[in-house]
Amino acid sequence: MAKQTCPLxxxxxxxxxxxxxxxxxxxxxxxxxxxxxxxxxxxxxxIRVRALYKAIPLLTDAASLGQADRVxxxxxxxxDQTTEPTxxxxxxxxxxxxxxxxx
Amino acid sequence: xxxxDPHIHMVSRTTDDYQAMAEAGCVAITEPAFWAGFDRSSxxxxxxxxxxxxxxxxxxxxxxxxxxxxxxxxxxxxxxxPVFARExxxxxxxxxxxxNVLGIGEIGLNKNSRNELTILEExxxxxxxxxxxxxxxxxxxxxxxxxxxxxxDALANAGIDPGRVLIDHVEEHTVAEVLDRGYxxxxxxxxxxxxxxxxxxxxxxxxxxxxxxxxxxxxxxPSDPLSVPKCHVExxxxxxxxxxxxxxSLENPLAFLSQSGRFALGN
Numbered sequence: 421m422a423k424q425t426c427p428l429x430x431x432x433x434x435x436x437x438x439x440x441x442x443x444x445x446x447x448x449x450x451x452x453x454x455x456x457x458x459x460x461x462x463x464x465x466x467i468r469v470r471a472l473y474k475a476i477p478l479l480t481d482a483a484s485l486g487q488a489d490r491v492x493x494x495x496x497x498x499x500d501q502t503t504e505p506t507x508x509x510x511x512x513x514x515x516x517x518x519x520x521x522x523x
Numbered sequence: 524x525x526x527x528d529p530h531i532h533m534v535s536r537t538t539d540d541y542q543a544m545a546e547a548g549c550v551a552i553t554e555p556a557f558w559a560g561f562d563r564s565s566x567x568x569x570x571x572x573x574x575x576x577x578x579x580x581x582x583x584x585x586x587x588x589x590x591x592x593x594x595x596x597x598x599x600x601x602x603x604x605p606v607f608a609r610e611x612x613x614x615x616x617x618x619x620x621x622x623n624v625l626g627i628g629e630i631g632l633n634k635n636s637r638n639e640l641t642i643l644e645e646x647x648x649x650x651x652x653x654x655x656x657x658x659x660x661x662x663x664x665x666x667x668x669x670x671x672x673x674x675x676d677a678l679a680n681a682g683i684d685p686g687r688v689l690i691d692h693v694e695e696h697t698v699a700e701v702l703d704r705g706y707x708x709x710x711x712x713x714x715x716x717x718x719x720x721x722x723x724x725x726x727x728x729x730x731x732x733x734x735x736x737x738x739x740x741x742x743x744x745p746s747d748p749l750s751v752p753k754c755h756v757e758x759x760x761x762x763x764x765x766x767x768x769x770x771x772s773l774e775n776p777l778a779f780l781s782q783s784g785r786f787a788l789g790n
Contacts, residue, residue, distance in 0.1 A: 425728040427762040436760070437721075488729075491722065495696035499668040500635075509603045509634035512558075514664035521665075 422488035448476075471498055471517035497521075524765070525788070526772040527551045528751050529780065530629075530658070530691060530709060530738035533580050533591070534572075535559075540741070540748045545587035547752040550789040553780065554580060555594040555629035555658050560743050562601055566610040569597065573614065577621040590789035592780070594628030594658045595619070602633075602642035612645060619653055625783040626650060628658025629691060632670040635662060640673060647681045656783050657683065659690045661697065663716065671697045675704055689779055691738070692717055698730050707779050711740040712750035720754035724761060732767060736775045 426433065455463050463469060475494045484490045500518045517523065528544065531552050544552075554576060556569075563569060576593040584591035595618055597611040618624060627650040632639045650657045657678070662670035671690065678688055685705035693701050693708045694717065701708045710726060711717040718726070723737055741748035755768050780786035 426725075427728075491695040491725075495694060496668065498665055499696065500665050502669060503672070505637045505640050505673060506635050507637060509636040509639060512600045512633060514634075514662065514666055516664045518665045 421486045448472075467519055467521065467523060468515060468517045470523035471521060474523050524548050524755070524769065524773075525550045526751055526755070527553075527736075527776040527780075527788075528739050528741075528748070529553045529689075529736055529776040530555060530711065530740045531748060532557055532740070532742040533584065534575055535743040536741055536748055538583065538586075541584060541587040541589060544748055545589055547749055549589055549751075551590040551592070551787070552584065553592040553594065553625060553658075553786075555660070556596050556598060557629060557660070557742065558598045558600040566607070566614060569611045570614050573618045577618055577623060581623050584789075588789045590787050592623045592625050592786060594626055595624060596627050596630045596646055597642065598629065599631050599633040599639045599643065599660065599662075602639050603636060605638050605641060608638075608642045609645070612642075612649060615649065616653070619655070622785065625780060625785055626656035626658060628656075628689075629660035630657065631660035631674050632662050633666070635666055635670045635673060640677065643674065644677050644681065647677060647683060651681060651683060656780075657688045659688060661690060661692045663692075667692070667694065668696055671701065675701070675706065678706075679704075687782055689736075692740075693726075694718060695722070695726065698726055698735075702730060702734060707734040707736070707775075710735070710737050712737060712747070712754055713740065714745050714747065720750060720757040723754055724757050724763070727758075727763075727767075727771065732770050732775070734775065734779075735771065736779070737771055 455469065475497050478484060478493050479490055484493065498517045526548050528549055531554060533554055556576060573595055581591040595615050597608045602608045627646055630643055630646045632643060659674055661667050689707040689709055690701045691709035692711045698708055710723045712720055712723055727735065737751055737754050739748050739750040740746060751772060758768050
């Protein structure tokens with residue numbers, strides 16, 4: 421188990437935060453449903469959506485149990501893991517997932 | 524309680540925001556030079572912006588008892604053209620002795636390109652030459668991890684004392700490396716990106732309260748100039764002490780910013 425660093429008990433965390441995160445879970449489900457109901461299939465193959473599908477299992481896989489490191493693992497999955505500077509900036513904005521990632 | 528918002532872009536905010544921040548307890552802010560949401564067409568646009576940061580905003584803030592300080596630079600989003608960027612950098616020394624200028628910032632990387640890195644290195648040298656503090660912007664989303672590491676390497680290569688650098692916009696995957704290498708770390712509270720107040724408190728719980736602060740980075744996009752006091756509410760909701768809240772939002776920023784020799788609290 422992870423070391424206790426939050427002053428609340430786990431039951432207090434559930435009581436305080438469950439409804440908010442239930443709503444967020446339903447938002448993700450609704451987003452994925454909306455994608456399937458939308459016209460054309462391009463969005464389903466978008467790198468951001470593929471990254472999301474790959475990230476969701478990290479929330480429940482065995483490697484995260486008791487480690488309290490899910491956010492870090494998701495952040496790393498969505499990050500550019502290369503180390504050299506890119507030759508040039510062709511855009512000013514970020515996507516939210518590595519455009520060259522293996523998703 | 525009195526607090527400092529050490530990163531907010533008041534040029535993009537209304538006077539009503541100053542009023543609301545003052546009522547919430549804000550006594551001082553620092554405003555880094557940043558991207559205005561569009562690329563400026565000439566170095567003259569930056570000259571006027573630096574005047575706004577050093578002459579106009581301090582007066583606007585003072586009407587609400589808030590001390591206003593700033594950081595000057597060319598931001599990484601407008602640094603891809605080195606010739607243009609160097610013209611802007613050439614304007615900065617004229618402003619460095621203005622009383623509210625704390626240092627160079629927010630410098631850093633955006634898409635982690637070679638040109639951005641070159642201009643970052645030149646601005647690190649500018650700070651070093653003038654013995655000024657540095658405030659670092661780390662890239663957004665997928666570019667943050669790599670950009671944070673490249674930036675820390677550039678600072679180390681230049682021989683900069685990490686205790687005089689604040690690396691901002693840290694998240695769960697960057698905060699440990701930033702603190703381990705001796706830098707100060709800032710968490711930015713945004714509704715859609717960076718940290719929510721809840722995640723910022725999680726990070727404090729996991730990584731401690733030394734060399735760490737929170738800021739709103741309120742600007743022209745989705746952001747909240749009252750996110751710092753809202754984060755205090757989240758800390759209290761979990762049972763954290765008033766002492767811890769004051770450490771994160773008053774004592775820590777005061778300790779870092781006071782190294783400039785120019786930082787003061789408002790009324």
